[in-house]
Amino acid sequence: MTHPTPLALIGAALLAAGRPVTVAELAQLLALSPESAVQAMKTYTQALADADAGFTVESVAGGYRFVVLPALAAHLAPILSPPPLPALSAAALEVLAIIAYRQPVTRAEIEAMRGASAGTVVTLQERELVKVLGRSDAVGGPLLYGTTDKFLLEFGLSSVKDLPALEGTGFSHLLRG
Template sequence: MTDAPTPQALIGATLLAAGRPVRLAELASVLGLSEDASLRAIQAFEGALTQAGLGFALEAVAGGYRLVVPPATAPHLAPVLAPPPLPPLSTAALEVLAVIAYRQPVTRAEIEAMRGASASTVITLQERELVKVVGRSDAVGQPLLYGTTDKFLLEFGLSSLSDLPPLEGADFAHLLRS
């Protein structure tokens, strides 16, 4: 008979198998511990990863935890990573994304009024799953309302929308992580 896996082994296996950020409550359920005890186990797991230098790091993002490759390791992995990264978002797309992120839910007409230009890049942002339709406005014609997605949080390394930087003087282009 084998011994039961340690909390650290369960945390690592869960994060690896899930392939998405796993919320604290989910990890607590897997571990069979309270959320406070699970948080301590996660912190111990993070320390063990750092100390062992195994090429993984723990990241708190989108309301959960996931395993990631430390930034210093990423350039060495280029030969085996696929598919090639998408081209960077245009300045117009980043502007539209910023308006949606800070003002959601928002209609396309409201985006265009704020930007003083077309918001046609909403389609690109939907294709990249950074924004989605979150409802309809009560305005005449009931235009679509747009909001950000969990993938937006992942791409920008945010736990929640409250982690967005202050709007004044922000340069949004440097925030998107590859």
């Protein structure tokens, strides 16, 4: 068997991994420098576009993964399973935004910012969008919450540094009332 091309290895790695593949992993797989591995990924992504493949490569959660072209997603709905989870409530989105921008953050801090209960933290944990990062040094050692890699995947972010900048002086434009 002949040695596979770098582009064939990239495609096989992205398909087989089932998770985002990091630049370091690609560089090791291809025996290239990280910079050359990034360039090879760009070449591969362009080859997919040129071939009208119906999918592309997305940089997310510190690595690369295959994604369906957004223009085709609606056409695939009949064959996709399981059905998507119901949309997050406004309250859950508020809590998620606070956690994303302020992590690590305690439930009491979230409730103080919202002026309301942060009970939706449980829902966000069940959906694996937030996780417990540890305990605060404050009295009672309250839990500290932060976002997960699944959060990054769901929102198409490479890292929390890719969150949009907050306008103004804080979170007030994100919160109700």
